Amino acid sequence: METDGPGLIFTILSFLLALTILVFVHEWGHYIVARFFKVRVEVFSIGFGREIYGWTAKSGTRWKISLLPLGGYVRFFGDADAASKGAANLDSTLSAEERAVCFHFKPVGQRAAIVAAGPLINFLFAILIYFGLFMSYGxxxxxxxxxxxxxxxxxxxxxxxxxxxxxxxxxxxxxxxxxxxxxxxxxxxxxxxxxxxxxxxxxxxxxxxxxxxxxxxxxxxxxxxxxxxxxxxxxxxxTVGPIEAFGDSVSETLTMARMMLTATGQVIMGIRSLDDLGGPVKIAKVTGEQASLGWLAFIEFVALISINLGLVNLFPIPMLDGGHLLFHLFEAIKGSPVNARIQEMGYMVGFALIIGLMLFLTLNDLQSL
Missing domain, CATH: 2.30.42.10 (PDZ domain)
Structure with a gap:
């Protein structure tokens, strides 16, 4: 039987809660691995734009919540922007001590590990959610x-x-x-x-x-x-023990990832309609609906979105983590960084693709609603 959905305020708050948790987890993955490799982290932001609340830690990192809550970023020392593009003339402007803590002067393997940590911790977060559910409920x-x-x-x-x-x-x-x-x-x-x-x-x-x-x-x-x-x-x-529950949690996460990739592939090949893709409006709507069913349904949905976030960020599109990893792979094979002009063009194309897709999905969501 069809029922009325949750109210607008409840939906918005549920969506912001889920998004804030997942953005924090994703960016914390980048942050913690960067700190492990002794990279100076200048900013850890939940949201974009003007800061509305923040504090500076002893490490020098500015932790802040920004005005536009649709995402977040970690900015490393030497970054020109939130996309971790290197600032101009780094070679000539940094001292030896500064180079030692600059992301862009770390070995390519360490930079790749820092980039990959964001999506990977989204998968780990989903595994931990399923682990808790299986241990609690069998x-x-x-x-x-x-x-x-x-x-x-x-x-x-x-x-x-x-x-x-x-x-x-x-x-x-x-x-x-x-x-x-x-x-x-x-x-x-x-x-x-x-x-x-x-x-x-x-x-x-x-x-x-x-x-x-x-x-x-x-x-x-x-x-x-x-x-x-x-x-x-x-x-x-x-009833399952910790070892079996962890194995089941990994299996569940891989199953969900496989299903998402299969459905996405079907859309790309034209087997499925583009209407089957959901943008931010549709995700917010479903988040509110799941939250209205209780905290258990909400937590399970957060696990699904965490897997989705990890997968999307691994797509080889510049501006996304997968695009950065692709540049790092070329650098590792070539033995030197990809030409700065090529990277710049890649970021521009990636940005246009992401903005265009987001606009299309948002319009599609609004039309379906």
């Missing part, structure tokens, strides 16, 4: 055993029968019902390979999945793949 387990078949649906066409255990779909291992639902949902109206087990014998089939338009309690529509099986095996809550 793991729900429901075996993917077919209990019935819907008539004239893909499962029937694939030759599935009652009692079959589904082992994989589209090459992805299926261990429980949750894996099955997640994987099938990614491939509406697409042909997939299905492997299942019948009386101890492995069998393979290929079938085109159906499409199901689902509407959640807030009226959001989702286009998902549909196999057409009934799965009535009882769900058990399995």
């Amino acid at each position: 793991q729900p387990v429901q075996p993917p055993i077919v209990a019935g078949l819907a008539p004239d649906m893909p499962a029937q066409a694939a030759g599935l029968q009652e009692g079959d255990r589904i082992l994989s779909v589209a090459g992805h291992k299926i261990e429980d019902v949750r894996d099955l639902v997640r994987t099938v949902s990614l491939y509406p109206k697409m042909a997939v390979d299905i492997t299942f087990q019948r009386h101890g014998q492995r069998m393979d089939s290929r079938v085109t999945l159906a499409e199901d338009l689902q509407v959640d309690r807030f009226g959001n529509e989702y286009r998902r793949g549909l196999l057409g099986v009934q799965l009535d095996a009882p769900t058990e809550i399995r």
